[in-house]
Amino acid sequence: MKILVVDDEKDVQFLFEQRFRKEIKSGEMEILFAFSGEEALAFMKKHEHEAVLILSDINMPGMSGLELLKHIKEKYEKPPPIVMMITAYGDDENYDYAMKLGADDFLTKPLDFTSLKEKLKTRIV
Amino acid sequence: MSNNKPEWLKPLIYAISFFVALFAIEATFSLEYITKWIWHIFLLSGVIILLRQKELRVLRLFILAFVPYLVAALLSDLIQLISKDYFIKWDNYIDSAKTLTLIWMAAILFSHNRQSKIAEKERIKRKLEDELNKVIAVRKDELEALVAERTAELLAQKEELENTLADLRNTQSQLIQSEKMASLGELTAGIAHEIQNPLNFVNNFSELNTELMAELKEEIDNGNFEEVKAIALDIINNEKKIMHHGKRADGIVKSMLNHSRSSSVEKEPTDINELADEYLRLTYHGIRAKDKSFNATIKTYFDESIGLVNVIPQDIGRVILNLLTNAFFAVKEKKNSLTYPIAEGEPVKENKDDYEPTVSISTRVIGAALGTKLGGNRVEIRVSDNGNGIPHHILKKIFQPFFTTKPTGHGTGLGLSLSYDIITKGHGGELKVETKEGKGCTFIIRLPKI
Numbered sequence: 001m002k003i004l005v006v007d008d009e010k011d012v013q014f015l016f017e018q019r020f021r022k023e024i025k026s027g028e029m030e031i032l033f034a035f036s037g038e039e040a041l042a043f044m045k046k047h048e049h050e051a052v053l054i055l056s057d058i059n060m061p062g063m064s065g066l067e068l069l070k071h072i073k074e075k076y077e078k079p080p081p082i083v084m085m086i087t088a089y090g091d092d093e094n095y096d097y098a099m100k101l102g103a104d105d106f107l108t109k110p111l112d113f114t115s116l117k118e119k120l121k122t123r124i125v
Numbered sequence: 126m127s128n129n130k131p132e133w134l135k136p137l138i139y140a141i142s143f144f145v146a147l148f149a150i151e152a153t154f155s156l157e158y159i160t161k162w163i164w165h166i167f168l169l170s171g172v173i174i175l176l177r178q179k180e181l182r183v184l185r186l187f188i189l190a191f192v193p194y195l196v197a198a199l200l201s202d203l204i205q206l207i208s209k210d211y212f213i214k215w216d217n218y219i220d221s222a223k224t225l226t227l228i229w230m231a232a233i234l235f236s237h238n239r240q241s242k243i244a245e246k247e248r249i250k251r252k253l254e255d256e257l258n259k260v261i262a263v264r265k266d267e268l269e270a271l272v273a274e275r276t277a278e279l280l281a282q283k284e285e286l287e288n289t290l291a292d293l294r295n296t297q298s299q300l301i302q303s304e305k306m307a308s309l310g311e312l313t314a315g316i317a318h319e320i321q322n323p324l325n326f327v328n329n330f331s332e333l334n335t336e337l338m339a340e341l342k343e344e345i346d347n348g349n350f351e352e353v354k355a356i357a358l359d360i361i362n363n364e365k366k367i368m369h370h371g372k373r374a375d376g377i378v379k380s381m382l383n384h385s386r387s388s389s390v391e392k393e394p395t396d397i398n399e400l401a402d403e404y405l406r407l408t409y410h411g412i413r414a415k416d417k418s419f420n421a422t423i424k425t426y427f428d429e430s431i432g433l434v435n436v437i438p439q440d441i442g443r444v445i446l447n448l449l450t451n452a453f454f455a456v457k458e459k460k461n462s463l464t465y466p467i468a469e470g471e472p473v474k475e476n477k478d479d480y481e482p483t484v485s486i487s488t489r490v491i492g493a494a495l496g497t498k499l500g501g502n503r504v505e506i507r508v509s510d511n512g513n514g515i516p517h518h519i520l521k522k523i524f525q526p527f528f529t530t531k532p533t534g535h536g537t538g539l540g541l542s543l544s545y546d547i548i549t550k551g552h553g554g555e556l557k558v559e560t561k562e563g564k565g566c567t568f569i570i571r572l573p574k575i
Contacts, residue, residue: 009322011366015329018337018359059318059413061406061423088321097418110325 002030003120006040006056006068007086019113029120037063041071044081053123055107058087058094066097073102082123086111140171165199190233193226304539308446315411319377323370330363330370337363377403394433395441397504397572401427401486404442408449412457421456424485431490431504434574440551441572444544448508448568449484451540454531455512455566456482462513485509491571502574503554511565520560548572 005016013033023029034040037060054072058065069083084105085098095106105119147167151160172195175181175188201219205212212219337360344352405423412419460482487507515523522528524545529538548556552572560566 009326011326011370014362014366015326015333018333018363059410061409062420064413064420067420088318088325109321110328113329 001028001052001120002032003052004032004034004040004043004054006034006037006054006060006065008035008057008060010035012057020117023117036060037065037068037071040068044072044076053082053084053120055084055086058085058098066094066101069098069101069103084119143167161202165195165202168195169199186233187237190230190237194223194230197223197226300539301543304543305443308443308450308540313411315407315409315414316377318410318414319407320374323373323377326370327367327374330366334360334363334367392435392437395436395438397431397434397436397441397506398427398429398488400438400442401425401445401488401506404445405449405486408446408453412450412453416457419453419457421453421482421484424483424487426485426487426489428487428489431488432574434504434572436552436572437547440547441570444547444556444570445486445506445508447540447544448570449486451568452484452508452510452512455510455514456484457512459512481511483511490574504572504574506570506572507567508570509565509567514560514562514564514566515558516562520558523558524556 005012016031016033017024020029020031024031032043034043037056040054040056041063056065056068065085065087069085072083073080080102082104083102084107085094085103086107086109087094088109098106104123107116147160147163151157168191172188172192176185181188197219201212201223204215204219337356341353341356341360344350344356402425405425409421409423460480463480485508487509489505489507490502491505492502519528519530524541526542527538528542545556548554548570554570554572557569557571558566559569
């Protein structure tokens with residue numbers, strides 16, 4: 001399964017790669033990275049339907065995670081990819097807005113990787 | 126000459142009585158041959174007495190006027206008494222002499238009269254002057270009292286004004302401090318976000334390392350040293366990440382403290398690009414935290430060749446923060462003012478969907494200012510937005526203290542005026558603005574490199 005992680009913090013890549021080391025090694029998961037909303041959209045255009053799950057930060061310069069979510073949910077109608085939002089602020093406003101736009105899940109930073117792993121596994125199955 | 130002295134009165138009355146008595150005797154008894162001698166003695170001695178009076182010195186000329194006639198009259202009578210023949214022989218001459226003395230007397234009296242008239246005029250004039258002087262003196266005293274009173278009033282007013290000025294200065298410095306605090310408030314959300322991110326990394330990587338340590342122990346037990354090496358390398362890298370993000374959070378807290386510090390005059394070599402980038406992130410996140418729906422395209426053009434510039438970092442940071450906050454505010458305003466197209470075919474000025482709020486910050490090296498003899502390059506920082514621009518009629522006022530277009534309670538009106546002071550007075554640079562109504566505006570900071 002392919003997962004696209006969108007975050008403007010580059011170190012997120014190291015974190016995910018180590019956290020999912022076993023899963024990556026075993027080929028169970030393939031994690032790709034984009035460092036802005038624009039980059040994520042460009043990637044998705046190039047590799048349509050390759051990513052089945054998108055994990056996106058909300059607060060990013062330029063296109064925000066919520067805009068990216070809006071774009072994805074509007075453009076990719078037939079099997080729209082699963083989009084999970086991640087934010088440093090777990091406020092209701094952001095949550096409500098993300099849900100209205102069709103987010104599949106809403107996670108707050110710092111990420112609890114054990115529960116994230118479980119969520120990912122159940123989602124894919 | 127009026128003389129009211131009583132000692133003058135008595136002899137005068139005696140003299141007048143004597144006159145009257147002598148006239149009476151002369152007229153009744155025809156004793157002219159005797160009385161004329163009495164007249165002579167009486168008049169001459171009278172003249173001598175009068176001349177000897179010190180108080181009558183001014184009248185001396187007047188008295189002397191009579192003397193030649195009296196002497197001539199006496200001599201004429203004496204000659205007559207001594208020799209009648211001789212008298213008759215010289216009668217004409219004696220008469221002429223007598224006439225001459227009379228003319229002399231008349232001339233003197235006339236002249237005296239004139240002089241005394243002039244003197245009288247002078248006296249009246251002097252009297253008037255004296256009276257006038259007295260009035261003036263009284264007036265002067267009154268005026269002096271009035272002036273003293275007014276001076277006291279003015280002094281009191283001056284003191285009051287000085288107090289007011291001191292109060293105002295006090296209030297001004299309080300306002301400047303509260304402006305700093307207000308801008309810190311604007312930063313808070315941005316700061317929270319900026320600190321939260323590195324802290325998350327610190328937590329995540331150290332948690333990861335704990336797990337890796339356990340794995341490491343396991344692999345050592347298994348004797349799988351290839352794996353041990355790989356894990357150890359990961360641990361080292363993660364440890365570096367922890368350090369990096371810890372320092373990042375530390376730097377943010379430090380710059381926040383610097384920002385709120387009352388005053389610092391220490392200039393230090395500063396990386397302007399790094400400073401601009403740091404404040405750009407803080408400002409953007411600050412605004413985003415307040416208004417979730419807000420978004421803007423940020424463009425940065427940092428000229429890496431500018432090197433270090435000697436500035437007070439928190440002051441320049443404050444200026445950049447202020448300019449960026451204004452820029453974001455401007456694009457937000459414009460976005461809010463635009464409308465979506467209502468019906469197809471209907472002409473729309475600018476479509477809300479077509480408008481892309483853009484804020485850009487750039488740096489570059491430019492030449493020395495015109496007119497400066499000594500060379501030395503300058504560094505230029507430009508903060509631009511594509512908002513509505515600044516209307517021409519308020520352009521001159523934007524750097525004035527307390528001028529604000531924001532609603533009451535939303536801006537202190539000190540941001541740009543403080544920024545202006547920081548750049549011009551604090552750093553010897555210049556702060557300029559270029560704007561086109563409806564198109565946006567650009568603030569330009571130019572700082573000397575030395």
